[in-house]
Amino acid sequence: MPETTLRRWQLPAYGRAHLEQVQAALPAPGPGQILVRVGAVALNYRDLLMTEDGMGMPLVLPFTPGSDMAGTVEAVGDGVRRFAPGERVINTFWNGWIDHHWPAHAVPAGGPGPGMLASHVLIDAEAAVAAPATLSLAEASTLPCAGLTAWFALAELGALRAGQTVLIHGTGGVALFGLQIARLHGARAIVVSGSADKHEAARALGASHVLARDSDWPAEVRRLTGGRGAEHVLELASGPNLDRSLQACAQGARVSVIGMLEGTTLDASFYGLVLGRVTVQGIGVGHRRALEELVRAVDANGLRPAIAASYGFDALPQALDHLARGAFGKIVVTP
Incomplete structure (x- = not known):
């Protein structure tokens, strides 16, 4: 039977103590959108700050945190030509920032844009790139923010x-x-x-x-x-x-x-x-074109991200605790 619901973490109020896991109806992708089954979400220090106070940004509550994911396309909306069901993708941190030109409408994932800590996410097809062929979904999920930030600072700029x-x-x-x-x-x-x-x-x-x-x-x-x-x-x-x-x-x-x-x-x-x-x-992460170049470099050179630990979806609070303590590399949550 086709799935009809998704699971997600959300904050009805600021503070990690308010994190709750809920179910919701599985959405259908609209024009230009893709529905992605999330395979992994990489946590960033930014996620801790967003859960505490939104980093001063006006968030609409309840709010789902998490800015980085890797997953598999489940369905595509009208007009989507970049991806097809079954393809593996990672999201871009900035939805709308494609290349050098900075658009006024660009918005970051995981606040105030949509968060990734869910079993399925609905994103614009323009806000995704093909995942590296040489990495697992857990490894690929570390690229959108942490990987691209370092790449943008050193290689791009x-x-x-x-x-x-x-x-x-x-x-x-x-x-x-x-x-x-x-x-x-x-x-x-x-x-x-x-x-x-x-x-x-x-x-x-x-x-x-x-x-x-x-x-x-x-x-x-x-x-x-x-x-x-x-x-x-x-x-x-x-x-x-x-x-x-x-x-x-x-x-x-x-x-x-x-x-x-x-x-x-x-x-x-x-x-x-x-x-x-x-x-x-x-450095505020980077644009989609640079992320695509990072993916090519990863595949061509066999770069393997350093993952400190992987937690199940239900163990998000423990994963955030680990992140707060400090880790050698990335903390990953796997729905």
């Missing part, structure tokens, strides 16, 4: 080249994708981490050096690069950490501001910016 040095803060999803993308391009990756138990794992993934966060890591980066400094920085801490990152930069380096673990304001020395000729860029 950063013009990363072989022989350069990339300084990476932390060992979460974006950080480890940055490490792998750096190695894929023939660049050296230096990781700064406050978790000593994750240092060996980062080295095993390809980091040339892993430095303790409570050390004088800016000086060590300069020593390791013969005084030159790093050409790229994935700044996942922000706050006062940005000023220390500038001390580790090469002349003309590019700093990609991505995370805000140490605060939502930036503290940077005027002299570090100006005398170092440093470009500081904000």
Whole structure:
């Protein structure tokens, strides 16, 4: 018998304690839409923030969180030519951002746009790309936000080249994708981490050096690069950490501001910016064309995302707890 209902997690009020699992009627795709059976949802730190207060955005409650999914197309609406039932897809984080031009109507998935923590989701066909042929759905679900953020910073905007040095803060999803993308391009990756138990794992993934966060890591980066400094920085801490990152930069380096673990304001020395000729860029994930290029790179080079743990659909609260504690890589939920 055909399925007639779906399951989803939703928030009738802000706060993780209010998360509830409900059933709803299975929708039919309208013109330009696809109905996707979700195979996996990758969690992001953003999801924690969205469940707490919506990150200050006006959300319509009840609200379903989750921005990244991989699944299989179940049905297509009128006019859809990009996909057919049975094909595997991943969603784009920004619905409406296709290429360089930024459209005013672009909206992110998982708030305020539709969330992915459901057994089935209805999305615009334009907001999906073919999943990598070489990855499982669980692995593919990690690409839309974390994978694309690192790719957009380094490959799309950063013009990363072989022989350069990339300084990476932390060992979460974006950080480890940055490490792998750096190695894929023939660049050296230096990781700064406050978790000593994750240092060996980062080295095993390809980091040339892993430095303790409570050390004088800016000086060590300069020593390791013969005084030159790093050409790229994935700044996942922000706050006062940005000023220390500038001390580790090469002349003309590019700093990609991505995370805000140490605060939502930036503290940077005027002299570090100006005398170092440093470009500081904000990264808000990326567009669909870049995601398609990332998928091609994954398939061509055998890149395998680092997954810390996988949880069943009913165990979402435990998965969010794990995410809040910190993980080496991505946390995945599988309906």
